[in-house]
Amino acid sequence: MKKIVMFVFNDDPMCFIHVLLNTLDMDERGHEAKIVMEGAATKLLPELAKKENPLNGLWEKVKNFGFIEGVCKACAGKMGTLKSAENQDLAILDEMSGHPSMAAYRDQGFEVIVF
Numbered sequence: 775m776k777k778i779v780m781f782v783f784n785d786d787p788m789c790f791i792h793v794l795l796n797t798l799d800m801d802e803r804g805h806e807a808k809i810v811m812e813g814a815a816t817k818l819l820p821e822l823a824k825k826e827n828p829l830n831g832l833w834e835k836v837k838n839f840g841f842i843e844g845v846c847k848a849c850a851g852k853m854g855t856l857k858s859a860e861n862q863d864l865a866i867l868d869e870m871s872g873h874p875s876m877a878a879y880r881d882q883g884f885e886v887i888v889f
Contacts, residue, residue, distance in 0.1 A: 777806045779843060779884040781876060783813035787829060790818060793889050794832040797841045808843040810874050816850040819858040848872030
């Protein structure tokens, strides 16, 4: 079993759908998969929570399975979406000067993929 964490910086919904689909695919293949929302991707949080959003079903599925590792505190704060992350009960990550640490995941044996 591989351990994979995807750091998502891109706020393009067409890119993000692939993150969600690949996370589910990796899990189905027996891998441990996690998603960390970073940078501009944190702007997606309020939209993903809306029932009418085409990505909402996949987002809720991935979130309910526990694949969302968390959200960058500094970036969500800058993008004005920190409250949305908190309202969705997402972990707020800030161990590296307000940001999540890629090195910490590498130290735990995770392969880091950046979108």
